[in-house]
Amino acid sequence: MLSCVNTTAMTAVFLFFLVSSASADILSGPVVNPANGHTYYLLTSETWIDSQAEAVTLSGNLVTINDAAENTWITSTFSSFGGIPRALWIGLTDAASEGSFIWASGEPLLYSNWGTSEPNNHLGIEDWGQILPPGDHRYPNWNDAPDVVNPFGTTTSGVVEVLVPVPEPNKSILLLLGGLLLLAHVGCRKIRCENFR
Numbered sequence: 001m002l003s004c005v006n007t008t009a010m011t012a013v014f015l016f017f018l019v020s021s022a023s024a025d026i027l028s029g030p031v032v033n034p035a036n037g038h039t040y041y042l043l044t045s046e047t048w049i050d051s052q053a054e055a056v057t058l059s060g061n062l063v064t065i066n067d068a069a070e071n072t073w074i075t076s077t078f079s080s081f082g083g084i085p086r087a088l089w090i091g092l093t094d095a096a097s098e099g100s101f102i103w104a105s106g107e108p109l110l111y112s113n114w115g116t117s118e119p120n121n122h123l124g125i126e127d128w129g130q131i132l133p134p135g136d137h138r139y140p141n142w143n144d145a146p147d148v149v150n151p152f153g154t155t156t157s158g159v160v161e162v163l164v165p166v167p168e169p170n171k172s173i174l175l176l177l178g179g180l181l182l183l184a185h186v187g188c189r190k191i192r193c194e195n196f197r
């Protein structure tokens with residue numbers, strides 16, 4: 001019984017490291033899209049699933065592209081980041097049901113921008129949406145790709161969209177807190193002085 005428990009625990013620890021060993025980091029951002037006020041991040045190269053996991057830790061999802069203007073803003077902001085032509089993971093997947101693409105955010109699929117003859121589920125393993133990279137003749141159209149790091153040998157970064165803007169410190173609140181701390185400090189000194197009279 002004990003050995004069974006130990007084996008289970010060791011498996012859990014192994015799985016934890018297996019899952020946590022590959023996580024995407026922030027390469028750029030937060031960047032606010034002035035057209036919708038949403039916040040975006042560009043991630044380091046990872047699989048679609050690991051990039052989506054990182055997006056959730058940032059309180060978002062891999063990007064939901066709602067219209068051509070958002071597609072253009074994303075590609076002009078991120079597709080050539082750092083002088084490198086990048087494919088970009090977007091929040092589309094049909095892993096749950098082949099041929100039925102859905103957004104990771106749960107938003108309805110109202111706009112799509114697939115490249116010619118895509119999505120084609122090539123070799124039966126392409127369930128994960130990306131924007132093709134600059135240099136591909138179908139850029140900035142979309143493709144379905146396998147869930148690997150840098151599919152087809154192309155640097156591929158996830159784009160995260162967070163619907164609520166990252167709050168900036170409110171200066172008036174900071175001033176008010178500073179004032180209250182000053183008043184408290186002066187009050188304490190006064191009480192101490194009166195006690196020693």
Ligand SMILES: [Ca+2]
Nearest residue numbers: 064065066161
């Ligand atoms: Ca969006």
Ligand SMILES: [Ca+2]
Nearest residue numbers: 120121126144
């Ligand atoms: Ca494809």
